[in-house]
Amino acid sequence: MKQKYFVYQLTYVNPLLKALKNSDISVEKLIKISKLHHFDLSDSQKYIPSEVLYDFLLLARSHSKTTNLIAPCYNYFKVSELGDHGDYISKLPILYQVLQQFIVHKSMFQTNTQNDLRIENGIAQFSFTFLDKYSAGRKIAENMYLAIILQTFQLFGGQNWIPLELHVPYRLISDIQPMLPKGEYIIRLNQKKFAILFSQPLLFKNRHTTPSELKKPSILGHTNRSFVTTIEKVLNSYKPGYIPSLKDLSNHFNTSESSIKRCLKSEKAKFSNILERILFKKAANLLSNSNLNIYLIGEHLGYSDSPNFIRSFKKWSGTTPGIYRNSMLKQEKR
Incomplete structure (x- = not known):
């Protein structure tokens, strides 16, 4: 069965909420009028349906002074802000180790991404793509993810680091232009996926962090992508004092009750x-x-x-x- 139901860990939302709180936007008001208010936002290990996040992103943009929601908040989107696991991987000494975390634990922050790393003729390429249906809300989430990845590269290459090439799946880059590295490099538009091409030596550049100082988190995200596990994660994430119904779940996944029932039935649940x-x-x-x-x-x-x-x-x-x-x-x- 093709995966149709995706979730985001709430820790992924934290940088955005911090950024919005430091703007003129009333975060509490936005949460209250959005579907987010059904969920326990006090626990960053909880999960929300992707559609709940996308709706919130569009709502936040509609209350923003600019249609560009992510780029002005670029500095907030650091991997170190993504909970215990994000803090752990931000302290790894080698970029290769960091990118492997994104590849091996591809569902640690969200279940809708596919990450890949390839090396050929001294050129490394890290790419990612979103697996769910394209929407305006998803595009904002893509920009959030791109910001996190770019800042990760700058941890190792420095603030003046630039890629050899940057591939984006858009016709225009006005939304992301302000947060792109400054300098001369090739930007290819209308690509199938996001990709960052860079010199291979950066992959193995060693920082000063000592691996022995790091304690690996016991929880490495949503590693099981079965539909039952996804539903369990979301049901466990509703706020205390509220018993979610099948109607609630279908509304928050933006699907029908019968569709959820069929998917559960396919896993005998x-x-x-x-x-x-x-x-x-x-x-x-x-x-x-x-x-x-x-x-x-x-x-x-x-x-x-x-x-x-x-x-x-x-x-x-x-x-x-x-x-x-x-x-x-x-x-x-x-």
Whole structure:
């Protein structure tokens, strides 16, 4: 089955939110009127559907003083700003190691990119392309990704670094012109993908960072691209106190409920079973690792009253929340 449902890790959104907060745009207002307000933005490890991000980008642009949303905020889009993994790879001593992270862990920040590195006759080429359907929102996200990649190259080549060639899939480059390296090099338009051609020696230029000082993050992004895993990631990302429905999910992926059902069926899964499994895990974790009472736990999960939560929990586990909590306490005392 061809992948149609893509997600972004919220850590990818952080640089944009920081940039917008330092402009005249009210970020809180934008979030409130966008689909982003359904999600738990306090945890950068959470994931949102690509369409939710694209809608937010278009909304932010409509409230901006300029139609060029990303280029004026170029300095905010650094790989070091992309959570623990971004901080880790920004400190790797060799550019080759950094680019390999983007290739091997291609889904660490978003699941819709394909990255590649090739070397021929002393010329290296790093390329990337987006796999989802083109849209105005996706184009802004592409520019965000390009900004991150260009700044990564400047970490190793210096602020005055320029490529040998830059390939872009656009007819015009007015949107990205302000953030492109200054200097003389070839820019090829209407290409199939973005590509940066540069001298091979830069790949292995060693910086002063010592690899032994770096601690590799335990979580390397959304490594499993199965549809069930994607749905689980998104369902786990909704804000506390809200139980998402299949209608919510289809709206946020900009697709139909029947399409999601068919995709889940192809992996022998059902939406209701996935949602119940997630709610049970959250409830079990709170019962075992918090002092919240049953009512507050039910409220945290999105239940309006305790009886409904107790009834659901008994359906999932065969016992009541109170009995389950007591059994966990007894196990800890052993």
